[in-house]
Amino acid sequence: xxGFPIPDAELVxxxxxxxxxxESTYAVWSAWLLGxxxxxxxxxxxxxxxxxLWQLRGALLALRLDIDLPSYSPLxxxxxxxxxxxxxxxxxxxxxxxxxxDHVTRAYSSEPVYVGIELPSDxxxxxxxxxxxxxxxxxxxxxxxxxxxxxxLHAQPVKGLxxxxxxxxxxxxGTLRLISELAGLARATHILLWQRENQTSRQQTWxxxxxxxxxxPDTLHLNPASLPDWIAAP
Numbered sequence: 001x002x003g004f005p006i007p008d009a010e011l012v013x014x015x016x017x018x019x020x021x022x023e024s025t026y027a028v029w030s031a032w033l034l035g036x037x038x039x040x041x042x043x044x045x046x047x048x049x050x051x052x053l054w055q056l057r058g059a060l061l062a063l064r065l066d067i068d069l070p071s072y073s074p075l076x077x078x079x080x081x082x083x084x085x086x087x088x089x090x091x092x093x094x095x096x097x098x099x100x101x102d103h104v105t106r107a108y109s110s111e112p113v114y115v116g117i118e119l120p121s122d123x124x125x126x127x128x129x130x131x132x133x134x135x136x137x138x139x140x141x142x143x144x145x146x147x148x149x150x151x152x153l154h155a156q157p158v159k160g161l162x163x164x165x166x167x168x169x170x171x172x173x174g175t176l177r178l179i180s181e182l183a184g185l186a187r188a189t190h191i192l193l194w195q196r197e198n199q200t201s202r203q204q205t206w207x208x209x210x211x212x213x214x215x216x217p218d219t220l221h222l223n224p225a226s227l228p229d230w231i232a233a234p
Contacts, residue, residue: 006032011025011029108157109156109157109159110159111133111134111135111158112131112135112158112159112160112161112162112230113134113136113137113153113158113160113161113162113186114126114130114134114135114136114137114161114162114163114164114231115137115138115139115140115161115162115163115182116138116140116163116165117139117140117163117164117165117166117175117178117179118140118141118166118169119139119165119166120166120196121141125139126164127164127192127224128164128192128224128227128232129224129232129233129234130231130232131229131230131231131232131233132233134162134230134231140178146178149182150182150185153182153186154185157186157187158185158187159186159187159188160186160187160189160190160228160231161182161183161186161188161189161190162189162191162192162227162232163179163182163189163190163191163192164191164192164194165179165191165194165206166194166195167193167194167195167201167202167206167222168196168199168200168201168202169202170202171205171206171209171210176209176210179210179213180213180214189215189219190219190220190221190227191210191215191219191220191221192221192223192227193220193221193222194224203222206220
């Protein structure tokens with residue numbers, strides 16, 4: 001038994017007959033009992049523990065949360081944001097406050113464009129009735145998408161541009177800078193401060209930050225009903 005001595009039949013008879021046992025006999029019995037404790041008492045428990053830990057690890061690796069369940073949906077945007085943060089929150093600097101309406105003479109495209117910025121991934125886009133002829137600039141989520149749109153507008157500025165932002169999020173420097181850059185490539189820029197119902201509103205914060213960046217109050221919209229007719233259908 002794994003190298004431990006096993007008492008033979010003669011040694012067992014001597015031990016049960018009440019005879020005086022020698023030290024070597026005691027040593028054999030001690031080694032055998034020690035082997036029994038180690039093999040059947042400790043070794044089996046260690047093996048059982050290893051099997052349990054292996055099964056537990058497999059169960060944890062297979063564990064997945066069903067984030068489509070209604071109880072998880074309010075937490076997804078907070079714990080796993082789908083949009084990329086463009087910067088840290090801080091007061092806008094002077095280079096960001098370049099007038100949103102400072103334009104030079106240039107050729108503008110006649111079709112207006114509407115663009116979403118960092119909207120939740122499950123947003124039904126567009127979030128307003130679109131006027132005929134308006135072009136969909138998509139929802140900007142990655143840095144590559146933002147650069148592509150900026151390159152497109154640099155090549156062909158537009159007469160009208162509508163930017164849709166998630167007013168449930170806090171405006172940051174990166175987002176405000178992007179809005180200012182896009183506005184500089186359009187003759188007229190309007191901003192829709194959109195958010196879902198029953199969400200904490202940060203529209204007032206957006207209005208203040210955008211006003212500091214040079215946007216006039218009549219270009220900021222709290223709901224789609226106030227959008228101009230060149231971008232929104234009645």
